Amino acid sequence: MDVIAEQRLDLLYPDGELVPVHIRIGRPQPHPDGKGDWGCLAEATGLRIWDGPQEFFGEGSLQALMLTARFLHSMLLAEIERGAAMPVWPDGSEMGLNTIFGFPHRTAGSQ
Secondary structure, three states, X not given: OOEEEEEEEEEEOOOOOEEEEEEEEEOOEEOOOOOOOEEEEEEEEOOOOOOOOEEEXXXXXXXXXXXXXXXXXXXXXXXXXXXXXXOEOOOXXXXXXXXXXXXXXXXXXXX
C-alpha cells in the first residue's frame, strides 16, 4: 500500500488494557475491476472491532478517499462508544476524533 496518511494513538479499553492503534490510508487508485472508478485502502492495527485492510470504492479519487477516512473515523468512534477512552496527545490532552479527521463539529440543523 502506498500510504498517504496515518495516525498513531493509544486507546484505553474498559478492561484496563492500553492498546497502541495505528490507522493508515492508501493512495486512491483507478480500480481495474469496475467496482467503482477508484479504490482506496484502509488499514488499522490495535482495534478490537475491525481488522483490515479493506478497500473502499468511489466514483472518483476524492470520493474514495473520503469514504475511507469516514470509515476509519466510524471504527474509532465505535470503539469509544463501546467503552474505550478517547485518545490523548503526548501532552495528555484529549485528541477528539473530529480534530484528528478534520471533520467539522455538527450543530442542530447542519448537514
